[in-house]
Amino acid sequence: MAPFSSLLRPFLRRAQTAQQPSLLGHPFRLLLRTVKYFCFAHLFWEYGYSIGPAEGPSMLPTFEVSNEWILISKLYRHGRGVQVGDLVNYKIPIEPHAEGIKRVVGLPGDYVLIDSPDSGSDAMIQVPPGHCWLVGDNLPASRDSRAFGPVPLALVRGKVLAKTWPFYEFQWMRNPLKEYSSVSDS
Amino acid sequence: MASLWARIGASSRTPFTRQFGTYLLGLATWVPVVVWFNTNVAEITLINGPSMYPFLNSHYNESTRRDLVLNWKLYAQESLARGMIVTFRTPHDPNKISVKRVIGLEGDIVHTRRPYPNGYIRVPPGHIWVEGDAADERLSIDSNTYGPISARLVTGRITHILSPWNKAGRVRWWEHVDRVGIVRG
Numbered sequence: 001m002a003p004f005s006s007l008l009r010p011f012l013r014r015a016q017t018a019q020q021p022s023l024l025g026h027p028f029r030l031l032l033r034t035v036k037y038f039c040f041a042h043l044f045w046e047y048g049y050s051i052g053p054a055e056g057p058s059m060l061p062t063f064e065v066s067n068e069w070i071l072i073s074k075l076y077r078h079g080r081g082v083q084v085g086d087l088v089n090y091k092i093p094i095e096p097h098a099e100g101i102k103r104v105v106g107l108p109g110d111y112v113l114i115d116s117p118d119s120g121s122d123a124m125i126q127v128p129p130g131h132c133w134l135v136g137d138n139l140p141a142s143r144d145s146r147a148f149g150p151v152p153l154a155l156v157r158g159k160v161l162a163k164t165w166p167f168y169e170f171q172w173m174r175n176p177l178k179e180y181s182s183v184s185d186s
Numbered sequence: 187m188a189s190l191w192a193r194i195g196a197s198s199r200t201p202f203t204r205q206f207g208t209y210l211l212g213l214a215t216w217v218p219v220v221v222w223f224n225t226n227v228a229e230i231t232l233i234n235g236p237s238m239y240p241f242l243n244s245h246y247n248e249s250t251r252r253d254l255v256l257n258w259k260l261y262a263q264e265s266l267a268r269g270m271i272v273t274f275r276t277p278h279d280p281n282k283i284s285v286k287r288v289i290g291l292e293g294d295i296v297h298t299r300r301p302y303p304n305g306y307i308r309v310p311p312g313h314i315w316v317e318g319d320a321a322d323e324r325l326s327i328d329s330n331t332y333g334p335i336s337a338r339l340v341t342g343r344i345t346h347i348l349s350p351w352n353k354a355g356r357v358r359w360w361e362h363v364d365r366v367g368i369v370r371g
Contacts, residue, residue, distance in 0.1 A: 039218040046225075078280035093336035094312035096263065128332075130278040148310075154275035155338055 058142035069165035079153030085177035087160035106133035237318030237326035269362035290315030293371025
């Protein structure tokens, strides 16, 4: 018993001379600390990174209809640093609560097709300042800017960084336009 | 280098720096709480600009003093009504927040004012029509410039005026009568 008690001694001594009273003895202090942690977690979720399930057929070759989770970077909030070709998470402007994931096809000043390429119409629109043009990868099954027009960048919540689940299909999302533009830029 | 490190170490052992450090750290743990409260529950804001004259910033052309208001953010997008004064991120610049009055809700037919190209418009689903109170349309950049805005852009409602004292109190938005030229949908 003696060797064990000598091992435990520093802990026992600390417990005896602790300056902070133990947390569980002060329910109010525990509550305050819980509130602080929740607020910190909320800020991290809202302004840092978040993970969540993606559902629906509108992004089909890129994301399956269900059972897939994605990692979103909120550092791209309000479209900050978003480029054409990126996948963004946005608040659907015509619905009170729903959110969606679409691909950025045009940014302020760009000219974009109003309808699908195979619709026969080649009418174009210039994306107004502060807006972006979002279109799903699965054109026939996607409700996007072709239906509700340009989306204010203020409704963009973040950029999709990766597919995280199922784990064996983990995949960073690469901007398909980047490799070409980097060639032309250099 | 080593002596410098030793000096820093020594200074951190002095009671004042350590106490002050722990005090600052304890204060920093409250920052997320304050930020969360200000973005999700309520915030006290100053009103810039003359677009809500004469209701807010009544003396915009006489003094630089601005009105202090309470911006209530909890469930601000739920059950919006005509007459409410809302703050929202402007559609043309995501970093700017604007304050205007809700004039039309979804389905309403609004007869527009000057800069708008069409004479009237039906407000699309999920959108609202916002305008400044100013009678002079040049004082306000609102839906007549950028069209109906998505209700998702709304960040809060102005529920109370805090200063100046003579008009401090609740914003009685329900007493506001519809602007001429609104056909309720």
